[in-house]
Amino acid sequence: MADLSTMRTPAIEALVTASPASHLAALTALPPRTRFSFRGRPAAVTAFGTVLGFDLPQVACRFAEDGARRALWLGPDEWLVTLPDREATAFAGAAATALAGLPSSLVDVSQRSLALAVSGPMAARIINAGCPLDLSPDAFPVGMCTRTLLGKAEIVLSRTDEARFEIDVWRSFADYVWRLLEEARREFV
């Protein structure tokens, strides 16, 4: 029997392939990553930080990262944690051990969503075509993240650099979000 565990069918391959290049506003699909939704009481939050290798951010709408691991504050007791797929199994095991007996919830949501990046000098303007947030560097600095709307789809938006944003979007909304961003990019490609 064939092992299909490495055979993945991404949600928006055709759109990504057909996407025109632009140095003013580049749109790229990021490779798969492991995602965990972590919720918990304070003791669990501390314990989870030791497994992660750094403390979960406590400031609203900020992410913390170390190497390829990132933790996004999404709510007072809610974080989205991302890490490379190769670390997933060991990480999940270590987290389960560290969290034993501590009220918390760790759920693998790796394939619930996919990640896109919008980068270049016009990146904020492209996102603002569908998102009403003030994305000026003062109001939405590097290191900030939030759940928000892009058009009619919910996304998680993070600013990873002055001119680079990442968008995490549920799988079935990715097609819509990608098309909406393409529409906004038309004048820059």
Next chain:
Amino acid sequence: MATDQGKTSNMNALGIVSDALGKPVTEIGLTTFRQPYTPTTFGIFAGHSRADLFDPVRRTPIHGWAEANGAVFEDVALWKRAHYFPQAGEDMHAAVDRECLAVRRSVGIFDASTLGKIEVVGPDAAEFLNRMYVNPWSKLAPGRLRYGIMLREDGFVTDDGVVGRMADDRFHVTTTTGGAPRVLQMMEDYLQTEWPDLDVWLTSTTEQWAVIAVQGPNARKVLEPLVEGIDLSAAAMPHMSVKEGRICGVPTRLFRVSFTGELGFEVNVPADHGRAVWEAIVAAGAPFGITPYGTETMHVLRAEKGYIIVGQETDGTATPDDVGLAWAVGKAKNDFVGKRSLARASMADPMRKQLVGLLTHDPKTVLEEGAQIVVDPAAPVPMPMVGHVTSSYHSAVLGRSIALAVVKGGRARMGETLHVPMPGGTIAVTVTDPVFYDPKGERLDG
């Protein structure tokens, strides 16, 4: 005043007011002008919201396969779902008859990925579900499933779905396709405002999992060679159980569950693997004539079994008892959302509308869904109506039409003849039990 902000209507209105008051237009005065001062196109208001971007179109991980295999799609909320898979020369009726018989006689495969899914985790998970659902959850053993019913505070059914206990502190909850966001929001609302003391958290996993239903007497034979670490035998994996393992090397939560009345499984795999696993099951099922089926066949098969669809048999005014689900209500529970309302006198009125089956006297006649039901078609207009048809189909396996309906005092009317007045004439029907096929449920065991 709409998009012209009164620029057109203003002049007409002024003329009318001028007539009524007997004053010239110049003495009436003007309304307050608002933006836009110059005419504005609808395109400005629509912005990006047109064509492909008017609304998100949600597609499942298996959508591409369905498209390549000739599926006709239907809209369910924002989702595109395969409605039926016509072969050359088939209309919908012929395709659905063929799909239904394939499931009843051998095996069918169905994309159930749109089902809402919520992971409920934490030491108080069972207690939380005790409060949210009418059912009791504390004694459900890990590895077992239960059909759950959720009410609003008014005591009326608002959603249903199968819930699996993955561990003492972890449940895999499923909801209706259309109800997924509403149920999660309702659960979050109670958790945050009523019971913030409970140690339990909710995570939407609808899109984490592709769900492949494999249903029919040969379902086990199709899946057995593909799974590792899961014993699918009837002894090891009875109806309403769940096991974790691998299928084709891909991690799976494998449910033994049936919305068809046949031996059935629902294979949950992470979304990106859905397409490949689906194709592997189709290949393994070829010797059994595995048949892809769509939502229409799913509807017919469940109606043959009298399984309700929330929003079709229920309309926001149905109690569990009204739709024959009183057995699910945990009698020993102190409380759950809607319990107090169920205790009101009117909720026990024997003349409430109750779920029944209807068989037309002419087996070829398929009733119209929504059609009204009367006792005496000769009664003077306005004729007293006692209920309406909620689901109606041609059943291939029974060789006749079937219908579900809600009828006042319906369970006390078994065998009675009622009437469905239609523009072309009145249709006589017999009231029956809502389970038309395999009433003893023997086919669930294959």
